[in-house]
Amino acid sequence: MKTLDSSKMQEVINDIYSCASCGYCRFGCPVFQRVGFERLAPRGRILALKRALESRGEIPETLRESIYMCLQCQNCQVQCPMSIDFPKIALALAEQYNEANDLPEGPAMLKERIAKESNPFGEPRGERGAWMPKRELVPGLEHLYFVGCGTSYSATRIARSIVKMLDDIGFQYNVLGAEENCCGAPLFRVGDSAGARKLIEKNVQKFKELGVKTIFANCAGCFKTLKHAYPDTFEALHVTQFLMRLVESGQLKFSKDLKKRIIYFDGCDIGRHSEVYEEPRELLKSIPGVELLEYEYNRDQAMCCGGPLLASYPDLAQDIAADRVREAVEKGAEIIATACPTCMVNLKRGAQAADVKIRIEDIPMLLPTLVEKNKK
């Protein structure tokens, strides 16, 4: 794509011109903090876009890479005095690259894999539920556990932990297994919102057939998408919110303690995008013996781990994660607890790169051995 169609940028044009070029966005941009050049900071990208809009839409070749290297972590919006939603600008542009069929290699491959196997890894569709013991779908159950692609194929220990824990306390819910489709989040990122909506329709159809009212997801990306892009006829919860409800209602009790200094890592999709900050912390604090630590920059100020670039720029993603691991070690943490499989996987790679020995676990993985069993 050589030129920008400014008519398709109308929704974000005021944001583009509202940028003051103050550079506050750079403070919270992990990609900029690592690479250090303006073309990879929201300010630089906006300057390039403004110039394109003023020169008959001609865009430099390198803008594409710069746009797809945005983590969509939204920290820049928190830092920005004008609260400019840069991720929205990036997505508007990504839509144009997608329409022009001019995607970088990583996103193009991801799109192809989702079309074929309904997951971004190209793993066989039929094996989506291979991690779990065979279970039947029960129509009419109020709750559904949405597992997501990353957890289904890779971070399966998280899913097994959740299922074990809920089965141990006798909680009834459905899991779609092979009938679950990708939630659509990766396609939104690529700029293929039409493709994402098709996936959403397929999933919604299933939810309706089963009569689902509440969906809980352990993947923060799935949770964000379920919360913001799916019909609000279903209640979308992150698994930490859901488990915290069970703790509050007395259905989930911890019979053992965990004497550890745990630092909670605020993922961007559960945090800034969905504004869920307290429930994961409350859940961790409800475990006897846990000492909860905080990052220097936490909640809406938290720095992204770089996870969204895991597939397309693995080295950069790992370097960013290494910074987050070092920060946790500096605070004296023994365990980094995440609420998103992508954060967990990427932080583990970061720890390896930083040559640091520290336990990195998704919150549900910490719980099964501590839960008081209550089998009906």
Next chain:
Amino acid sequence: MTEASPSVAAPSADPKVRPELRRFCEIVGEGNFSTDPIDLYCYSRDLAPIPYDLLYAYGMLEPELVVRPRGVEQVSEILRYANQRRIPITPRGGGSFAMGGTIPIEGGVVLDLCGMNEIVEINGADLTVRVQCGLNWRRLAEKLAGMGLSLLAYPSSGVAATIGGYLGTGGGAGIGVPRNGVAGNSILSLKVVLADGSIVETNPWDSWCFIGAEGTLGVICEAVLKIAPLARQRCFMYAFNRLGDGIKALESLARLRPFFLHFLDRGAAGFLNESDNAALDEAAMTIVAAFQGTDRQLAGVSRQVESICKDGKRYPEDTAEHEWENRFKIEISFKRLGPTLMLQEIRLPFRFLEKAMLELAEALKDYRWGVQCLSSDHGSVCLLIYALTDERDKKRFYKALSLARVIPRIGYRNQGTVYGIALHNSVHLARIHPRSAVEAMRAIKRRFDPNNILNPSKTVQTRVPRLLVTVSMLLMERVPGLMRLGLSMVKFLPRGLIRSGLRVVGGQLR
């Protein structure tokens, strides 16, 4: 997770660097230089929305390379080589100043210092901190606060501004300045690389040579700053319906040496209400002050503040606290209402503030405008004057650009001056400093940088003759359409011709 796609090569690897410049790339190493067209464009800009046509008419050359050195030795090597080859070097910090200081107007190499951002040593016993100058102020302030320590003076733009950038541009107004004086007062030593590559470590007195020199005399690489134990603090916020009452209170509050002293005029408060739902009284002046001290001192201050501000309406203390907490959030959310913001900064003595405010009201009557102020030291204030416009409406925008002439003139008329010189204000040099001082400054520049490689055509070098600028500004004010047309034609002239023309009429180009 499964491997999805191969890693992409480091984006800045570029074989197209001109042979003469390759040495710079070798010095900083792979991943620390860029010739990407987006980078070259971004590193040619700062905060001010100056149209590209105007910079072209200034005879601007494009930079060829951006380098990010990782330490003082690399900076030294870069300058030594640049000096031998007479290659212009433009040092750059956070790029959050609006006077064109970081615009590489003579082309060459941009020296982005933000990669040098380490806190080298915090000495809690001696109350000093040694930092690299690409570090940003917010990060340092928060790190120190976590250890029960505080900076003496730092800029309100500290989320973007770097240590070196604030010092280089003078550090004349900011948080802590009303109490501890300008930023230069807290400098114990600077490590500076001179144009020939030599590294000097200054004492507190010599440091002043480089503070406010806007990168024209040397590159500030490290600083040793005095710090203080984090003190208890109380915040106050008052609204005054009469400007005169507000100014009187402001002046008296400044005498109590607050750590933070800030005001908004009616326009700025209105903007914040509109864009931020701020629920402020749209009073003639809203003052926020924060004082530090022991509980006993603060109790005394509190009584004095109440007495000084008896004509004002007091806001609850948590609202005042909130303003303090947001001290880094430069309050320009209202830029969206423009969406282009013309920003001018002038420094004035208190006693001329009321007159200047009235003159500003008259000069800006065709605009939506507002004023915020950060108190400086020695009884002066630094006014940030905002006027909204829309750069997409070129005629209106070019007229608004003429405020760059109108507002500083209000400053000069009222015993004031501009805040920073760099590129845009160098034309007013003769109004800012007496002729003898300008001559002395130029002699210093020649002595420090005989080959004129460091941030050339800035600060003491009037790039475009004053008469030409005055006439252009007047034309922008009166016939903006014509000026726009003229400037859009200029871009069809070869750069060489423009530069020769500017030289003929007395412009100081490199």
